[in-house]
């Protein structure tokens with residue numbers, strides 16, 4: 001069986017979700033997948049970014065990572081989405097990218113794609129589950145297959161216990177978080193591989 005093709009995408013303003021995506025990429029590779037790591041394009045005005053040192057630093061950190069393209073999505077058997085929580089939902093950057101996917105949806109390119117998601121927030125209960133549901137709602141419209149971690153591994157009882165997807169307080173990616181990202185990535189690779197046949 002060929003290696004499952006896994007597209008790891010992230011949007012990050014301050015770095016947390018890039019770190020999660022990099023860990024997920026390493027875990028998916030270790031699980032036998034062919035992996036592309038891609039960032040979701042920034043849409044905020046340059047002058048707004050220029051006013052925040054931490055945001056500027058993150059733009060610089062992500063500069064060597066390619067922006068996600070439609071070809072990347074067409075290529076993938078499995079999709080990992082990682083992005084922060086904003087007022088209980090996705091960031092506008094993520095929504096803007098999702099809203100470009102109409103032609104892929106129309107062509108059926110995302111049907112049966114395995115999809116999983118992770119998020120971060122300032123507070124453990126700051127809306128993370130709602131953000132993940134927003135991702136999965138889009139996945140249902142694509143005809144994709146949602147690969148939530150559930151409680152299928154003991155790591156889920158130590159990582160904060162979000163069965164929708166790993167979520168954490170921003171900048172608090174713990175040892176348990178690493179195990180949880182590994183588990184979620186391994187599961188995505190396994191299901192994507194089965195679906196790709």
Ligand SMILES: Cc1cc2nc3c(=O)[nH]c(=O)nc-3n(C[C@H](O)[C@H](O)[C@H](O)COP(=O)(O)O)c2cc1C
Pocket residue numbers: 011012013014015016017018083084085086087088119120121122123124125126127170171
């Ligand atoms: C406009 C805005 C809205 C936010 N809304 C929430 C929120 O509703 N709940 C929460 O816990 N954190 C909230 N946060 C904090 C972000 O979730 C946090 O900065 C993010 O998870 C960091 O991820 P990153 O380092 O990948 O950018 C908000 C941040 C911003 C800038």
